[in-house]
Amino acid sequence: MSRTRPLPRRPLTSDYFGREYTDQEIEQALRRDPRSGLVERRRTPFTWRRESDIARTAAQMIADGKIIGWFQGGSELGPRALGARSILADPRTTAGSHVVNERIKHREPFRPFAPSVLADHAGDWFDLDVPSPFMLLAPSVRPDHADKIAGVVHVDGTARVQTVDPATAPAYGALIEHFHQLTGVPVVLNTSFNDREPIVETPADALATFQACDLDAACIGPYLVQRP
Numbered sequence: 001m002s003r004t005r006p007l008p009r010r011p012l013t014s015d016y017f018g019r020e021y022t023d024q025e026i027e028q029a030l031r032r033d034p035r036s037g038l039v040e041r042r043r044t045p046f047t048w049r050r051e052s053d054i055a056r057t058a059a060q061m062i063a064d065g066k067i068i069g070w071f072q073g074g075s076e077l078g079p080r081a082l083g084a085r086s087i088l089a090d091p092r093t094t095a096g097s098h099v100v101n102e103r104i105k106h107r108e109p110f111r112p113f114a115p116s117v118l119a120d121h122a123g124d125w126f127d128l129d130v131p132s133p134f135m136l137l138a139p140s141v142r143p144d145h146a147d148k149i150a151g152v153v154h155v156d157g158t159a160r161v162q163t164v165d166p167a168t169a170p171a172y173g174a175l176i177e178h179f180h181q182l183t184g185v186p187v188v189l190n191t192s193f194n195d196r197e198p199i200v201e202t203p204a205d206a207l208a209t210f211q212a213c214d215l216d217a218a219c220i221g222p223y224l225v226q227r228p
Helices: 023-030 054-063 094-104 119-125 146-152 170-183 203-212
Strands: 047-050 068-071 085-089 114-118 162-164 187-192 217-220 223-226
Touching (some): 023 203, 023 217, 023 223, 054 068, 054 085, 054 170, 054 223, 085 094, 114 119, 114 146, 114 170, 162 170, 203 217
Antiparallel strands (some): 047 223, 068 085, 217 223
């Protein structure tokens, strides 16, 4: 009687299992080509250009108080936006979180947001000694740092943390690293890229949602999309 060999096991470190979209497919949506599947619930003017370093550009915009849509790589498998299909803002004050709830997500003002933190800095900012790449843990925020990321702290002093390893999420990790260099804070405010509909999947979805809500900009692959 033969024995069944044990199945190989490896830790799951990311869930970016959605398909990726080529620059050509992204440009198809940006040119409003019907073949992209673009359905514009609200048609507004926009400009777009290719950036040499989209992560650096996005980090500067967030540090300047802008709220952006972030669409990179394959989408997340599951209910959490983990930096592939996200709306990002500055976590340092509650101003950004109020705007996201009221102007963009159109939901109750008490609804909280998650901090995405560079994995190497997570223990300094949160009472956390294990990775939390899937945003499933809600540790306490370190008291000496709570006022520095007021936009992502729950009323009980906790936060639903996502730890970000740049080796696993290169573009998202680079954005947070640039933001850290600019502000001294290795954290960004993260919520799902949607407005009362499912999380965006395609470049056309992202462009339609960008137009339908009041995002300041969208970073779709290497392209920066802005209002004129």
